[in-house]
Amino acid sequence: MTAFDHVSLRTQIATAAQSLSDNAIAPELVALALSAGEPKLTADGALSVRTGAFTGRSPKDKYIVRDALTENSVWWDNSGAMAPERFDLLLADVTAHLAGQDLFRQDLLAGADPRHQYAVTVLTPSAWHALFIRNLLIRRGEGIDASPGATAVTIVHAPHFKADPARHGCRTDTVIVLDMSRNLVIIAGTLYAGEIKKSVFSLFNFHAPRNNVLPMHCSANLGPDGEAALFFGLSGTGKTTLSNDPDRPLIGDDEHGWSDDGVFNLEGGCYAKTVKLSASAEPEIFAATRRFGTVLENVVLDDQSVPDFNDISLTENTRAAYPIHVLPSIAPGSTGGTPKTVVFLTADAFGVLPPLARLTPEQAVYHFLSGYTAKVAGTERGVTEPQATFSACFGAPFMPLHPTVYGDMLAQRLKASGAQAWLLNTGWTGGGYGVGKRIDIASTRRLLTAALDGSLDMIDMRFDPLFGFEVPLHVAGVDDKLLDPRRTWVDGDAYDAQATKLVELFRRNFQKFGPDANAEAGPRLQMAAE
Template sequence: MLTTTNDDRPGRTVGEASSAPPTEPQLNDRELLDAALGAGEGQRTASGAISVNTGAFTGRSPQDKYVVDEPGSMDAIWWGAVNQPMPEASFDHMLSDVETYLAGQQTWLQRLAVGADPIFQYPVHLTTERAWVALFARHLFIVPEAPANGRDPITVLHAPGFKADPATLGTRSSTVIALHPTRRIIVIVGTAYAGEVKKSVFTLMQYLLPKREIATMHCSANIDDSGQSTLFFGLSGTGKNTLSNDPRFRLVGDYEHGWSDNGVFNLEGGCYAKTINLSREDEPGIYAASTRAGTVLENVVLDASGNPDFDDDSLTENTRSAFSISAMPNAIASGLAPHPSRIVFLTADATGVLPPVARLSRAQAIGLFLLGFTSKVAGTERGLTEPEMTFSPAFGSPFLPLPPDRYAELLAARIEEHAP
């Protein structure tokens, strides 16, 4: 009996016999690109990138995200619409089924890391049934030169072809993104959108690092010629990536950072840029990186010559490009920056109630950080087609496992100490 994956490729049900080859060892970028193209997972562009269609899911599915209700973290989690509880017994049942399912598929392993500061770095072990997702992960996370430190790894099982049973698990649908905070396990099923891998790891880091008094931030960062750094907070689609990638500045990271006693550090090793209406003239660095060999393009339509049509939104407005930060000529290889001199909050104000620019006091800044007044941008979540006014605490509430006050407390302490 066959099921159908969300990216329109056949998958197997649990327990079905399989003659799939064994799990592939860790392959490099070129090997994964060739494997993905050879398996028909995407199309090669004229410049040697790969364009993939993620099927029904072209953005995150926040209504299908769950956090395991388990003794080690239950008293700390911000329970509610953002973090829906899943009983640990249900998680273990699903985990066993997914492990059985993946054992019958050809899978791709990657041993990566997250956290540019070695003191706060964690190993990431990914198993996926899609070669292109393994390539995506190599671009977005850190590829360590040596095995990561001895900390327990964050384990990610990615099985887009597996359909969860809502009746058994008590979930909304057959698509599930489930995080076990204490055991550091992430299980993603029923969706091929690779952004779920990236954001789930970030969510888990936002549980782990605050326990070590690190301010975790959904922001981008860059450094000017004088060595001063700037943080740009905002929901996806508000301009973090574009502003931080300004070629006049040095890029630290485009999405996720930590702020410790030592300064700011990138959590990742790559960029995940929105590409709708991307042009060489307006964003030359991102354009060049998005058209280079080996880049992963999500839901970007190709023209008859195999070139990406970045103006085509027929699949989604949330077209994306994933590439290593080393593809940006102005990037800082270490991913480290000094304590910030400036903090900018970007609000996509669909109502026009805020002034275009305002300078805030420290108290006002923390107040706005907690409110997170902004708009969700079309395409970044499933079913979102128009800008939608929202309050998103910390300018990233979908990725907060802890109450917003905890992140505000940590940020306020850093601001008070370093006075940006």
């Protein structure tokens, strides 16, 4: 396959622009964004922006070009397909749309390991989007070397272009398309900046397994001997909070690769949720939101231009984008050694799972493929039951290949490294949401510390007859009763009924992986004795 000429495409788009701001730094981009009249400065100097109708990703409007490379490898049940000729037509139309506009170009890196690195160029007519992606990817010259062999990626960002479904073969006038063969991305019809970030991740997730790298939607930090710990978890489970530990330098908060040499961050920044953010609970993230150059998405400001993180009138998905180096404790080079510990986080709103469980390698793969958490009841009147959420590999929307590809790689990595996997539940105890209470953060941190420092290696465990994993009988500083969720319920029969429901949800979800999947490592309908 002939390599695509990224330089010619970038030159064509840049030459047709009215002006080109080339790799502007944060102060320039802030000034240019403010001159456009839409963003505002907060009282502390962060840039406050609104994303209009789109306050989150548009997964139903995301496509992959279906060609010889992707035809038999992409998990099409999870991805929309676009014909190559439709993509080329869309690219031509978007290029014509950008002609005559003021454009911003950012040349950045993705991948802290030079052997697995992407040279990413983003072209956009929006100064604040340029600042956003500059915050989130790796900036050249900031401690991570650019590899001469880095894979070229071009992202053409046209937030105000309206696609034509009949002409471009898409669903609506919003479209996000990835051409995996040429490493081209088009994002059009949405102001939500997270689409840029996740497109880079999706490209990486497609290509990485072919280079023997496991791509992971997780946070990671370093232990005292340089070994990494991984934290997988969906939104609201505590992934960012628990991985930000002043005693454990942060490798990264969201996207990583695991190679034969260890773990490396794909990014150079953080994209933290800010809903109900407080200085006491998450001081590092709170401080980052008060920094000049941080981009705050859809955060409401009061009449003194101070962010109100409790105001979710625009969306619950309020975000802050900032460079990772503003945090007080980060890993040098954004890399770490081979993981010693793998933690799967869940916030079980059914009140069934124990706060900590030790997993066998087979159980680890099962829970990785399941990607479970449970969200609390929504605002709809009469809805009181928790809603189970399963997202394969804890990031299904960004995983172009079948989940079992990543699951098999995780199994190989666990076997080779000897890493211990744990399930850490940050959800409810003593009953489900509305009856029980959220497990307190102090107990969660004690449990996590015990799992990370090896102090549970010789602790007596009980076998959980429902889920098949081992649960510690005692952890210093934690109420023994908390470790056995059935004991925290007033009505044991009610716990059994809720547990049976959750087991069935797990089993039903896992059926989509087919008869060869590792279902025997999951829960079974065998109830605990009274």
